[in-house]
Amino acid sequence: MKSRSNLERVLAAGHFALTGELGPPQSASAEVIRKKAEYYKGCVDAVNITDNQTAIVRMSSIASAAILVGLGLDPIMQMTCRDRNRIAMQSDILGAYALGINNILCLTGDHQSFGNHPTSKNVYDLDSIQLIRMVRTMRDEKRFLSGDELKAEPKMFIGAAENPFADPFEYRVVRLAKKVAAGADFIQTQAVFDIPRFSRWMEMVRDRGLHERVYILAGVIPVKSARALEYMKNEVPGMSVPDELIRRMEAAADPKEEGVRIAVETIQQLREIPGVAGIHLMPMMWEAIAPVVAERAGLLPRPAPPAAGLAPASEGPPAGA
Amino acid sequence: MIVAERKSLDEILAMLQGCSRVLVVGCGTCVTVCMAGGEKEVGVLASLLRLAAQREGRTVEIGEATIERQCEWEFVDKLAPAIRGYDAVLSMGCGAGVQTIAQRFGGVRVLPALNTKFIGIPEKQGLWVEMCLGCGDCVLDRTGGICPIARCSKGLLNGPCGGSQGGKCEVSKDTDCAWQLIYDRLASLGRLDLLETEFAPKDWSKNRDGGPRKVLREEVML
Numbered sequence: 182m183k184s185r186s187n188l189e190r191v192l193a194a195g196h197f198a199l200t201g202e203l204g205p206p207q208s209a210s211a212e213v214i215r216k217k218a219e220y221y222k223g224c225v226d227a228v229n230i231t232d233n234q235t236a237i238v239r240m241s242s243i244a245s246a247a248i249l250v251g252l253g254l255d256p257i258m259q260m261t262c263r264d265r266n267r268i269a270m271q272s273d274i275l276g277a278y279a280l281g282i283n284n285i286l287c288l289t290g291d292h293q294s295f296g297n298h299p300t301s302k303n304v305y306d307l308d309s310i311q312l313i314r315m316v317r318t319m320r321d322e323k324r325f326l327s328g329d330e331l332k333a334e335p336k337m338f339i340g341a342a343e344n345p346f347a348d349p350f351e352y353r354v355v356r357l358a359k360k361v362a363a364g365a366d367f368i369q370t371q372a373v374f375d376i377p378r379f380s381r382w383m384e385m386v387r388d389r390g391l392h393e394r395v396y397i398l399a400g401v402i403p404v405k406s407a408r409a410l411e412y413m414k415n416e417v418p419g420m421s422v423p424d425e426l427i428r429r430m431e432a433a434a435d436p437k438e439e440g441v442r443i444a445v446e447t448i449q450q451l452r453e454i455p456g457v458a459g460i461h462l463m464p465m466m467w468e469a470i471a472p473v474v475a476e477r478a479g480l481l482p483r484p485a486p487p488a489a490g491l492a493p494a495s496e497g498p499p500a501g502a
Numbered sequence: 503m504i505v506a507e508r509k510s511l512d513e514i515l516a517m518l519q520g521c522s523r524v525l526v527v528g529c530g531t532c533v534t535v536c537m538a539g540g541e542k543e544v545g546v547l548a549s550l551l552r553l554a555a556q557r558e559g560r561t562v563e564i565g566e567a568t569i570e571r572q573c574e575w576e577f578v579d580k581l582a583p584a585i586r587g588y589d590a591v592l593s594m595g596c597g598a599g600v601q602t603i604a605q606r607f608g609g610v611r612v613l614p615a616l617n618t619k620f621i622g623i624p625e626k627q628g629l630w631v632e633m634c635l636g637c638g639d640c641v642l643d644r645t646g647g648i649c650p651i652a653r654c655s656k657g658l659l660n661g662p663c664g665g666s667q668g669g670k671c672e673v674s675k676d677t678d679c680a681w682q683l684i685y686d687r688l689a690s691l692g693r694l695d696l697l698e699t700e701f702a703p704k705d706w707s708k709n710r711d712g713g714p715r716k717v718l719r720e721e722v723m724l
Contacts, residue, residue, distance in 0.1 A: 263656075306704075307703050311659070347666050348679070348682060349686075355697060356660070356662075358698070359700055363700060371664060419666065419672065
């Protein structure tokens with residue numbers, strides 16, 4: 182094992198994994214994190230903590246993830262390249278590991294023009310692929326990006342994102358291969374609504390044998406309304422939403438129930454695709470629905486986490502987080 | 503060329519508050535070509551300033567001069583006789599021009615009339631686009647002659663990110679995804695293999711992050 186990550190343990194044991202996304206609050210309230218974490222307890226193998234998603238300022242990913250560690254959950258700290266340079270990133274990775282965080286998801290990050298500080302200066306000192314390699318070098322070669330020696334390495338399970346719905350389509354799998362070569366252990370994809378396109382992408386993934394070198398978790402968003410789907414289709418770059426899904430949501434008497442049904446059906450279809458190692462649920466601030474979807478998709482109970490806990494044994498979990 | 507754009511008249515007037523003798527100085531090189539600060543634009547701005555003063559019942563003297571290049575001593579020196587008696591120079595050159603005049607003439611306020619935008623090209627009449635960031639370490643040999651540093655909104659070296667769709671950038675449907683352009687160009691050249699290799703992190707010390715940059719060439723020094 183490369184890390185003490187529960188997610189790595191579950192995947193390595195050959196289980197079909199389930200992760201969920203938790204969006205930190207636009208406030209200093211730890212209570213919000215604790216409440217949302219309750220929905221995920223016993224329901225997923227690891228919890229993604231977004232890093233100022235859509236460039237809106239929220240509680241930091243590290244702090245939120247540390248709170249989850251204190252609650253016995255396995256957080257996946259998301260880290261974007263938008264806001265920090267290589268110095269801050271390495272420093273935060275060391276600090277995150279010291280706080281008991283065992284997973285990192287390396288992302289490019291949404292452009293700041295989407296968020297609530299569009300006049301800010303972006304960083305992008307590294308891109309996501311360079312970030313993946315940097316974490317791998319820190320973990321496996323015990324070296325900083327500078328080449329300097331690193332005495333106690335951060336044993337992180339390294340994740341990356343890939344979007345099969347972005348363009349150029351033929352290149353997406355090449356970029357995935359670059360991420361795997363750079364050191365990605367697992368991949369979480371953009372939300373899948375367009376199963377045929379996702380299947381074609383997975384075919385290319387298998388042609389390159391990448392599914393044997395990296396765990397691929399397919400993204401699923403449970404939606405509440407037809408409007409939400411239309412918004413994603415028209416306003417969110419890099420999403421593919423078939424019109425028939427929108428029509429199905431429009432025709433539904435109970436759109437929330439229909440949204441759950443679609444999510445459950447999507448999960449069942451994705452599970453049939455060879456090379457898909459798990460599901461990544463992105464409830465978009467509707468965390469309460471995660472246990473419902475997990476239950477109805479037949480993904481519960483989850484494999485029990487190890488009795489010894491997830492934090493580094495020598496350091497122990499942070500007191501009270 | 504350096505592409506610039508004139509500041510609003512209100513901003514220029516606010517800058518000039520308290521100045522009664524102003525010399526508007528144009529530049530005959532880049533900003534003439536991009537129609538922001540050449541002789542013609544000097545004439546227009548000077549007229550606007552005179553009109554504004556008249557409307558407010560103030561007496562100001564607005565002079566006009568245009569030199570070949572505001573960023574070279576030999577041309578800036580020629581301003582010496584013209585500049586006498588003025589309490590401000592309103593430069594219509596790029597940022598380099600404004601600073602060269604300020605450095606040469608210590609006793610006079612030198613103010614910028616333009617916002618210097620970028621190194622770019624006129625894509626068509628009336629539209630200029632950025633092409634180069636002057637990063638100090640050119641990568642165009644590996645990217646099909648299309649610069650991801652200047653033209654990708656995130657400056658990614660291993661793009662495109664997940665926000666590229668239909669050839670457009672996630673930031674705006676009016677902006678081409680630089681990495682889609684790179685992909686198409688390399689595909690047409692039969693060099694998609696260049697996109698299989700990983701770009702290492704960029705050495706930003708060659709950019710302005712290392713402080714103001716200098717090029718020193720002893721073989722051409724006098």
